[in-house]
Amino acid sequence: MSSKLKFWIYLSPLFAFILLGVFLFGGLFSDPTKLDSALVGKPVPEFELPDLYAPDRSHNESIIGGRVVLLNVWATWCPTCYAEHTFLNELQSEQNVYIIGLNYKDYSRADAVQWLQELGDPYQISLFDQSGLLALDLGVYGAPETFVIDAEGIIRYRHVGDLNPRVWREEVGPVYYSLLDGQE
Amino acid sequence: MLNRAKQLSIFLAVLWAAFTAGYSFAQGEFYAFETAQQEQMFNELTRELRCPKCQNQSISDSDAPLAQDMRQLVYQMVMEGQSREQIIDFMKVRYGDFVHYQPPFQNSTMILWLGPIAVILIGILVIYFQAQGNKRQCANIEAEDLTPEEEQKINAILKNNADNSVSQASNTNEERT
Structure with a gap:
């Protein structure tokens, strides 16, 4: 050698x-707790869920599509949801973002309604998912989670954890606004 | 006395039933099955599917509410007669490949599948070349590295040793005779 x-x-x-x-x-x-969503690029799964405020009114997947929306998964038992709530209110009131709320396995309907009445309601539509069925179809494994859904009803982005000004500026906002621009 | 014996026999019967019938417990929940195959499939699947919330626990291990929902779902699907693959695919569509403890063979998991084989191969190669090197080193000492004086010295020692052993052998022979 x-x-x-x-x-x-x-x-x-x-x-x-x-x-x-x-x-x-x-x-x-x-971050090992951040899982890739298997649903990015796929349409929102079919569902049939009652409205949070009106138990006898129900919504299905047709409420999605036609406009770019955020789908925010939250619950009153979730402290991080409390932390992000003020920012969601700001997004709705200042940037006119259309947010659909998905109340996920909460203690009760009354708790959830009271929470929104006290802290403000940033949601155009509030879904009440007591059994966590839609959340399971969406691959949700905790709260809060936020999905960006385009006008065709296709999931474009999934954010796990709270929305805050930094996350919005760097991650979620750009996706949302690029979809809005594409729509016009 | 009779009462005691009766109690004992009932207790044993219940115990026997508990061990033989198709029941399954996971995190204190109770699942009843119609056939042993269903039970086996449920037990296998809940151990093979990974809880997305509390990572590194299977859904059978975890007490997270999400794992509970997933167990319930696996149970329903098993009872509906869905196949193993259908149930795993159902979970994979929602939670990704992550949810199954057997990762598929693809580019991102290549190192996982081939890494151990590569390590073993490298190990074998290292051992092989080291053995070769040792052999060559031994050969080198004999052939090249000795000066004539050293060779003489070694020969003398070898000869001395041989004589000694011969004389020792003859000694022992003498003692025996």
Whole structure:
């Protein structure tokens, strides 16, 4: 064996270590709780859910489509939903964003209604999903989650966690506004 | 006395029934099945499907409400007579490949499937080349690295050893005779 070859062979563990180091370093900053949605690019699943305020009124998938909407999954048992609520109110009142609320497995209808009356209601339509059926079809695994849905009713983006000015500016907002521009 | 015996036999009967009948428990929930196949499929699926909320727990392990819903759904689908693949696909459509503990073979999971094989192969190669190297090193000492004096010295030692062992052997022979 020439000494040059030997040199490289003895050095190879160092390169393997550096490669592994780079790989693991990347892993340090990835969030394992953020799952890729299997539903991005697919239409919103069919559903039939009662209105939050009026138990005898029901909505189905036809309320989606025709305009770009946000679908926000929330519940009164979810502290992060409380944190993002003020921002949702701002989005609705200041930027005129059309938001559909999906109340997900809440304690009771009354609790949810009281919450909206106290904190303000940013939702154009509020769905009441006590059993979590639509949420399950949407692949929801926690609250809050927000879906950006285009005018054809196709899910374009899913954000897990709270919406706040930073997330809106950097992630969700650009998707929403590019869809709005495309629509015009 | 009789009463006691009766109690005991009832207890044993209930115990027997609990072990043999098609029931399943997961997180304190109770599921009844019509056939043993259904029960087996339910148990397998709830252990193979991963809870999206509490990662690294199967839906059979987890006490999250979401896992509870998923167990209930798996139970319903098993009772409806849906196949294993149908149920897994149903979950994958909603939660992605993540939800199944057997990742599919594709570009992003290549390292997962081929990594261990690659490590074993590299290990075998390293051992092979090291063995080769050792052999060559031994050969080198004999053929090249010895000066004539060293060779003489070694020969002398070898000869000495041989004589010793011969004399030792003859010694023992003498002792025996």
